Amino acid sequence: MKKISIFLPNLAGGGAERLAIYLAHDWIDRGFKVEIVLMQKHGELLSIVSPEIAIIDLKSRKIRNSIFSLYKYLRVSQPDIIWVGMWPLTSTAIISWILAKKVGSIYVIDHNQLSKSVIQELKVPAFFLKMLMKITYPFATGIMTVSNGVKEDLLKLAGFKDNQVKVIYNPAATGIPKNMKINEIHKDAIWGKGFNKHILSVGSLSVQKNYSLLIRAFSKISKNLNAKLIILGEGKLRPSLESLISELDLEDSVSLVGFVKDPYPWYLTADLYVLSSDWEGLPTVLIESLECGLPIVSTDCPSGPKEILEDGRYGKLVPTNNPIALSNAIELSLSESHDKTLLMSRANDFSIESISKQYLQYFRLIEK
Numbered sequence: 001m002k003k004i005s006i007f008l009p010n011l012a013g014g015g016a017e018r019l020a021i022y023l024a025h026d027w028i029d030r031g032f033k034v035e036i037v038l039m040q041k042h043g044e045l046l047s048i049v050s051p052e053i054a055i056i057d058l059k060s061r062k063i064r065n066s067i068f069s070l071y072k073y074l075r076v077s078q079p080d081i082i083w084v085g086m087w088p089l090t091s092t093a094i095i096s097w098i099l100a101k102k103v104g105s106i107y108v109i110d111h112n113q114l115s116k117s118v119i120q121e122l123k124v125p126a127f128f129l130k131m132l133m134k135i136t137y138p139f140a141t142g143i144m145t146v147s148n149g150v151k152e153d154l155l156k157l158a159g160f161k162d163n164q165v166k167v168i169y170n171p172a173a174t175g176i177p178k179n180m181k182i183n184e185i186h187k188d189a190i191w192g193k194g195f196n197k198h199i200l201s202v203g204s205l206s207v208q209k210n211y212s213l214l215i216r217a218f219s220k221i222s223k224n225l226n227a228k229l230i231i232l233g234e235g236k237l238r239p240s241l242e243s244l245i246s247e248l249d250l251e252d253s254v255s256l257v258g259f260v261k262d263p264y265p266w267y268l269t270a271d272l273y274v275l276s277s278d279w280e281g282l283p284t285v286l287i288e289s290l291e292c293g294l295p296i297v298s299t300d301c302p303s304g305p306k307e308i309l310e311d312g313r314y315g316k317l318v319p320t321n322n323p324i325a326l327s328n329a330i331e332l333s334l335s336e337s338h339d340k341t342l343l344m345s346r347a348n349d350f351s352i353e354s355i356s357k358q359y360l361q362y363f364r365l366i367e368k
Helices: 015-029 044-048 063-077 089-099 114-121 126-139 148-158 187-191 211-220 238-247 264-269 284-291 323-335 340-350 352-362
Strands: 003-008 033-038 054-057 081-085 105-110 142-145 165-167 197-202 227-232 254-258 272-275 296-299 316-318
Touching: 003 015, 003 063, 003 089, 015 033, 015 044, 015 081, 015 284, 015 352, 033 063, 063 089, 081 089, 089 105, 089 126, 114 126, 114 148, 126 148, 142 148, 148 165, 187 227, 187 264, 197 211, 197 264, 197 284, 197 323, 211 227, 211 238, 211 323, 238 254, 264 284, 272 284, 272 323, 284 296, 284 340, 296 323, 316 323, 340 352
Parallel strands: 003 033, 003 081, 033 054, 081 105, 105 142, 142 165, 197 227, 197 272, 227 254, 272 296, 296 316
Antiparallel strands: none
């Protein structure tokens, strides 16, 4: 039985972590052995991991301290395939793999625009990022990204050739929970009573998601719409966003609900999904919205929305950081009729089965 090891910092509630769990479950169903190796064993998503999957806790608080722990794990576990998500763990794992005499094959994947998420947000010097990637990534068996936009960013940063990087989309269409029926969802209980339109956004309360833009845009839509905005997610910007909501006198119509393990009751009862990000990798929330037939308005940020929505065929795209354009698009979308069947059909391109098969073919574990 072939063994696949997945390396991640933790299992907090992000897109990359969900991706790894979805893949792990599918690979288990296909007869592979899977282990999830974490720098630290914590995160909201631990509870949804199948008991058939071993979770290894390296107990490393810092990335650089995980090099030896990963090395020891590789020497003992001897996996056939190593899948590593998120820089700088990607570079760290390659170093550990080399020290372990290249046990198995190692594949690294980047989920975000590193020029934005690492250089701009984390303030990592550009020269350091480029140097570390140029030193480590060429040793990997394979380099992957979750969108063409992330790939283009990676090619510019590290100077790789086009054929060195493989794009495999996230398996975000996971299937609406079989026991969930729309007519059994208590809409008033999750949205509150008295609203005609319900607008949803899901993601961490971080600079990247630019929820201040969404809240300002929401404040400009017509009061006659009688709309409610709910944001699902948690993060360090909660205090400032709460202050903005108060400043704009929106306490009754905007709610920061926090992290929820299952967002589908909101997807299935919303009238519109809005993504206001300044940058993304491949925003799985858009695919989850399509899966539920939920209309979308999104910023045309680098990267992902344009690819998922096919240049606006499956949703409206507006410039980043433009509250007027976003507000106008929200109002227009709420006034239009939408073909839910068309939206749901687009989500099928991102099914777990399809994406998992692409990974296994790339790993050369199954035939094309």
